[in-house]
Amino acid sequence: MFSFFKKKIEEFVNKFSKKVEEKVKKIEEKIKYIEIKDEDIKDFLEELEINLIESDCNYSVTQKIINDIRKNLIGKKIERKNVKKEILKLIEKSLEEILSYGELKDFEKSLEEIEKKPILILFFGFNGSGKTTTIAKIAKRLSKKYRVLMVAADTFRSAAIEQLEEWGKRLNIEVFKKSYGVDPAAVIYEAKQYAIKNNFDILLADTAGRSHTNKNLMDELSKIVRVNNPDIKILVLDSLTGNDIVNQFDFFNKIAKIDYVIFTKIDVNEKGGNILSILYEFKVPIAYLGVGQNENDLEKFEKEKFIKKFLEFNSESS
Numbered sequence: 001m002f003s004f005f006k007k008k009i010e011e012f013v014n015k016f017s018k019k020v021e022e023k024v025k026k027i028e029e030k031i032k033y034i035e036i037k038d039e040d041i042k043d044f045l046e047e048l049e050i051n052l053i054e055s056d057c058n059y060s061v062t063q064k065i066i067n068d069i070r071k072n073l074i075g076k077k078i079e080r081k082n083v084k085k086e087i088l089k090l091i092e093k094s095l096e097e098i099l100s101y102g103e104l105k106d107f108e109k110s111l112e113e114i115e116k117k118p119i120l121i122l123f124f125g126f127n128g129s130g131k132t133t134t135i136a137k138i139a140k141r142l143s144k145k146y147r148v149l150m151v152a153a154d155t156f157r158s159a160a161i162e163q164l165e166e167w168g169k170r171l172n173i174e175v176f177k178k179s180y181g182v183d184p185a186a187v188i189y190e191a192k193q194y195a196i197k198n199n200f201d202i203l204l205a206d207t208a209g210r211s212h213t214n215k216n217l218m219d220e221l222s223k224i225v226r227v228n229n230p231d232i233k234i235l236v237l238d239s240l241t242g243n244d245i246v247n248q249f250d251f252f253n254k255i256a257k258i259d260y261v262i263f264t265k266i267d268v269n270e271k272g273g274n275i276l277s278i279l280y281e282f283k284v285p286i287a288y289l290g291v292g293q294n295e296n297d298l299e300k301f302e303k304e305k306f307i308k309k310f311l312e313f314n315s316e317s318s
């Protein structure tokens with residue numbers, strides 16, 4: 001009895017509750033997801049921009065990171081609870097792209113690939129950037145595998161030769177030297193002859209600190225390169241240098257085409273943005289990072305490690 005009516009009622013109730021469910025689902029989705037609009041991230045991006053600049057990132061690399069995030073975030077539907085994670089992922093991706101230039105060429109592997117001996121490696125950079133200390137660290141590391149000769153071609157600054165000799169004694173690595181005032185191009189030239197005669201595999205040539213504003217010293221560098229045609233040219237940069245670092249690189253690169261860069265004093269640097277600037281502007285591989293004043297304080301550059309450190313600094317300062 002009345003079964004027809006009962007069925008109709010049932011059908012109606014089912015239909016109605018399904019509709020309600022669908023409506024609830026739609027509302028839930030609206031609450032759960034957010035479609036990112038320009039105005040949602042404007043403040044955040046402005047803050048991030050200031051953060052990057054304060055971390056020593058130059059204008060171009062800052063804009064690249066900001067644009068990467070904007071491009072990938074606007075119009076995207078993201079679960080609300082994942083917004084922070086998504087943004088961090090985008091920053092990471094952007095950093096990874098920039099930092100991958102630092103890993104373009106492995107320094108120690110490229111040594112293995114050079115067949116001629118001895119290999120001449122020339123180091124140059126500003127005064128106090130860490131050239132001499134870094135050469136000693138590298139000499140120690142490479143001497144496990146090669147016969148290494150350090151060349152005291154900083155004949156300009158007083159005590160520069162003695163500083164290298166002291167490292168030589170401490171690490172038991174031979175140093176080739178002449179007296180102060182001798183043309184560094186000639187010192188390196190003679191060191192090469194000496195290395196050939198005495199079967200050295202690698203020459204690490206230390207040079208005087210120079211600034212790109214000093215024409216005489218830059219001409220001298222140009223002559224060193226012309227006369228000796230180094231197999232590898234390495235610019236040593238103090239990572240504590242501010243935004244001028246891009247200029248420094250640019251000037252040196254025009255005189256002696258840079259194959260690798262080394263950033264020193266990473267142990268006392270909390271920022272790291274200028275490393276991003278150099279890599280983004282010049283796409284140059286990093287041979288090593290200097291992480292202290294002792295002979296073992298030398299590390300290979302690893303982008304993952306850097307990203308982790310960089311994001312830590314950025315979130316701390318925000």
Ligand SMILES: Nc1nc2c(ncn2[C@@H]2O[C@H](COP(=O)(O)OP(=O)(O)O)[C@@H](O)[C@H]2O)c(=O)[nH]1
Nearest residue numbers: 127128129130131132133264265290291292293
């Ligand atoms: N904390 C720290 N100090 C460094 C590092 N590399 C070099 N130094 C210091 O920086 C100063 C200048 O180094 P030096 O090798 O003489 O620089 P150069 O003038 O370029 O040859 C010295 O006191 C070094 O001990 C590094 O990676 N970390």
Ligand SMILES: [Mg+2]
Nearest residue numbers: 131132154160
């Ligand atoms: Mg020196």
